Amino acid sequence: MDKLSMVGGTPLKGEVLISGAKNAALPILCACLLTDQAIVLRNVPDLQDVRTMLKLLQEIGVKVSFPDEANRTHLVLHAADIKSSEATYEMVKTMRASILVLGPLLARMHSAKVSLPGGCAIGARPVDQHIKGLKAMGATIQIQSGYIQAEMKPPLERLQGASILTDMITVTGTENLLMAATLATGTTILENAAREPEVGDLAELLVKMGAKITGIGTDRLVIQGVEKLHSAEHTIIADRIETGTFLCAVAATGGEVLVKHCRPDTLDAVLAKLKEVGLEMEVGPDWIKASMQVRPKAVNFRTSEYPAFPTDMQAQLMAVNAIASGTATITETIFENRFMHVQEMNRLGADIAIEGNTAVVQGVEKLSGAVVMATDLRASASLVIAGLAAQGETQVDRIYHLDRGYDRMEQKLTLLGAQIKRIH
Numbered sequence: 001m002d003k004l005s006m007v008g009g010t011p012l013k014g015e016v017l018i019s020g021a022k023n024a025a026l027p028i029l030c031a032c033l034l035t036d037q038a039i040v041l042r043n044v045p046d047l048q049d050v051r052t053m054l055k056l057l058q059e060i061g062v063k064v065s066f067p068d069e070a071n072r073t074h075l076v077l078h079a080a081d082i083k084s085s086e087a088t089y090e091m092v093k094t095m096r097a098s099i100l101v102l103g104p105l106l107a108r109m110h111s112a113k114v115s116l117p118g119g120c121a122i123g124a125r126p127v128d129q130h131i132k133g134l135k136a137m138g139a140t141i142q143i144q145s146g147y148i149q150a151e152m153k154p155p156l157e158r159l160q161g162a163s164i165l166t167d168m169i170t171v172t173g174t175e176n177l178l179m180a181a182t183l184a185t186g187t188t189i190l191e192n193a194a195r196e197p198e199v200g201d202l203a204e205l206l207v208k209m210g211a212k213i214t215g216i217g218t219d220r221l222v223i224q225g226v227e228k229l230h231s232a233e234h235t236i237i238a239d240r241i242e243t244g245t246f247l248c249a250v251a252a253t254g255g256e257v258l259v260k261h262c263r264p265d266t267l268d269a270v271l272a273k274l275k276e277v278g279l280e281m282e283v284g285p286d287w288i289k290a291s292m293q294v295r296p297k298a299v300n301f302r303t304s305e306y307p308a309f310p311t312d313m314q315a316q317l318m319a320v321n322a323i324a325s326g327t328a329t330i331t332e333t334i335f336e337n338r339f340m341h342v343q344e345m346n347r348l349g350a351d352i353a354i355e356g357n358t359a360v361v362q363g364v365e366k367l368s369g370a371v372v373m374a375t376d377l378r379a380s381a382s383l384v385i386a387g388l389a390a391q392g393e394t395q396v397d398r399i400y401h402l403d404r405g406y407d408r409m410e411q412k413l414t415l416l417g418a419q420i421k422r423i424h
């Protein structure tokens with residue numbers, strides 16, 4: 001199992017290029033199932049979840065090609081000949097986002113069999129709202145032997161438009177229902193829809209494919225179903241969480257970094273908090289020049305749905321708070337168990353206590369290197385940030401979590417002067 005080993009204490013300096021967003025790429029890859037024509041994608045991040053999704057799509061019968069073998073960010077997906085409508089437990093257990101094939105397969109193939117994702121390190125994460133929405137659109141859905149078995153209710157030949165209000169805001173739930181609704185008869189209204197930029201990016205691609213969607217970027221999506229979708233080309237939006245992760249790394253280690261190919265307009269809540277921390281930023285349309293010359297100041301924050309502070313940045317900003325002056329309270333409102341990094345940060349010398357869904361972080365002058373274990377994707381990133389700020393050597397074990405969602409993180413950090421290496 002790969003580990004990352006780093007020696008902390010070097011301020012980061014230089015330029016970093018941000019990759020396409022994992023959480024936009026995953027639903028967008030699934031959208032290719034909605035048409036028998038080719039979809040051309042650019043800026044696809046080269047990371048494990050994308051490779052897993054491509055494998056799943058290939059099992060289903062999608063042809064995947066890389067027009068330029070040396071450039072894995074540019075690919076063509078062609079779902080002309082779907083031979084299976086199944087996502088097996090083997091695939092879903094390694095990547096929950098496999099649930100995103102459910103809506104498109106049901107809409108295009110009229111049936112789908114997708115393993116029910118189990119809970120994961122950060123919470124129970126049920127998919128009841130995906131199921132509720134598809135049922136409202138006329139699907140019959142049964143859970144059998146751990147699988148969601150979905151079919152069109154006879155004599156229906158297509159899903160039917162419906163008005164759907166989800167009990168809570170769900171990102172992949174909105175994406176599944178949005179994709180399913182593009183090929184339904186009539187109009188679907190998704191109320192309480194997620195407004196995350198990745199949902200908007202998916203909707204932009206669907207519109208290029210011929211879907212009729214209004215309300216993009218709002219919590220009310222209106223979809224007028226069409227009979228067929230067609231080929232399209234799309235460039236995946238920049239990863240706001242990767243951007244925020246590098247900014248937190250600069251805030252924790254000090255230094256000066258130009259973050260390029262990013263979308264500052266999708267990061268309002270994160271940039272506001274980093275400014276409070278003391279990070280100086282000059283912001284352009286697709287770049288941020290960040291400089292940190294002082295010890296960070298502790299900042300309180302609470303996670304919530306977009307446009308508020310993202311849960312996917314909670315652990316990374318906690319790492320900055322761990323070495324800040326003052327005390328911060330951090331409240332996690334999206335997932336019930338997303339503080340697994342706290343014990344590991346404390347092993348590096350942090351002083352963090354958990355009270356229910358709030359972590360109280362008493363900033364310490366310095367962290368000291370240790371062997372720590374990654375428990376999920378963003379927990380891994382937070383431990384890397386803490387390790388880069390700590391004195392001495394830190395080893396982060398179980399780095400496969402990090403590889404799921406970051407495109408060559410240690411190479412990008414090395415280019416910024418960090419002393420970090422992968423141990424196989």
Ligand SMILES: CC(=O)N[C@H]1[C@@H](OP(=O)(O)OP(=O)(O)OC[C@H]2O[C@@H](n3ccc(=O)[nH]c3=O)[C@H](O)[C@@H]2O)O[C@H](CO)[C@@H](O)[C@@H]1O
Nearest residue numbers: 023097125126127128129130169170171172173312334335
């Ligand atoms: C691939 C992807 O895009 N993953 C992101 C997506 O995950 P994901 O789409 O799985 O997260 P959701 O937005 O669905 O989850 C939000 C909350 O709603 C609950 N819920 C959700 C659906 C449902 O049917 N029933 C239910 O109870 C979840 O348990 C959670 O407590 O959004 C999360 C919240 O921004 C991010 O942390 C993940 O990085």
Ligand SMILES: C=C(OP(=O)(O)O)C(=O)O
Nearest residue numbers: 023096097312377378405
């Ligand atoms: C929780 C995350 O991803 P996933 O939904 O794929 O587990 C994440 O990207 O932080």
